């Protein structure tokens with residue numbers, strides 16, 4: 061429908077990513093404020109099987125096309141532009157992840173529309189849209205006013221809780237034909253799966269995170285024991301990974317993973333912006349640091365000024381005793 065708010069849903073091998081639900085939550089707020097419908101755009105072959113999960117939207121537009129199976133920005137942007145020309149949305153929210161990186165910018169270029177990336181919030185104010193965006197990995201924030209439509213917004217993870225964008229309601233589903241370019245310059249050669257047996261930290265509820273403050277690889281054992289007692293997994297800051305104490309698959313932050321566990325226990329981590337970027341949306345952050353001025357305490361819900369090396373075994377013991 062013309063004038064609606066769009067959320068481009070990102071799916072990967074039949075699974076809808078959390079950021080799509082985050083985008084739906086934000087899109088719902090915006091659509092209600094503008095009093096227009098919220099439409100979820102679901103690209104990919106046989107995508108209608110996933111449409112039932114998108115009840116936060118009023119309508120799901122299924123762009124069922126084989127060429128949209130691969131995460132190639134050029135193809136997705138061309139298909140979206142084709143659809144946008146047909147249906148004239150007012151706002152297009154595109155999740156900014158590695159899978160669809162570049163889609164929002166390309167879409168803006170094709171449509172001659174304003175495109176803003178790294179947005180963490182979006183509001184309608186005084187007849188225009190105002191996007192709040194992060195720069196330099198969260199060190200700076202900027203507010204951008206968009207006066208032309210459609211406004212294309214590349215959404216950064218964490219804009220809203222994903223659960224806010226989930227709904228049991230069944231949306232209306234519509235099949236929409238899209239055309240894709242035949243002369244695509246980018247080709248996907250192969251996928252490289254992470255090593256078998258590695259955990260997916262982005263799905264863990266409890267993370268025991270260690271930083272340079274644990275001082276040596278030998279002390280990692282204390283964190284592993286604590287994680288085992290709590291039923292969680294160990295992850296770390298970049299120096300811990302750079303020194304080879306933990307594999308890269310366990311690094312949290314700007315050049316690592318973005319995690320959102322129920323509990324993030326930060327042990328001997330100073331709280332540099334590049335680390336915070338990857339864990340700031342954890343539901344409960346508990347920081348342990350010997351330095352009371354450590355920046356991590358500005359973010360933590362609970363802070364303990366203590367030696368993590370002494371605290372870890374004592375805490376593991378207490379948890380085990382409590383669990384019986």
Ligand SMILES: Cc1cc2nc3c(=O)[nH]c(=O)nc-3n(C[C@H](O)[C@H](O)[C@H](O)COP(=O)(O)OP(=O)(O)OC[C@H]3O[C@@H](n4cnc5c(N)ncnc54)[C@H](O)[C@@H]3O)c2cc1C
Nearest residue numbers: 271272273297298313314315316328329330334335350368
């Ligand atoms: C482009 C770029 C990308 C980056 N990407 C990432 C990233 O993805 N993830 C990341 O983490 N970093 C990243 N960094 C690095 C980042 O800037 C910080 O250097 C890093 O996060 C610091 O790690 P840390 O907190 O473990 O170490 P430090 O900053 O050295 O902090 C160690 C902390 O331990 C405390 N401490 C010392 N002994 C104890 C003890 N016994 N008990 C308790 N506390 C103790 C100290 O008081 C201190 O606060 C990136 C940097 C750049 C430039």
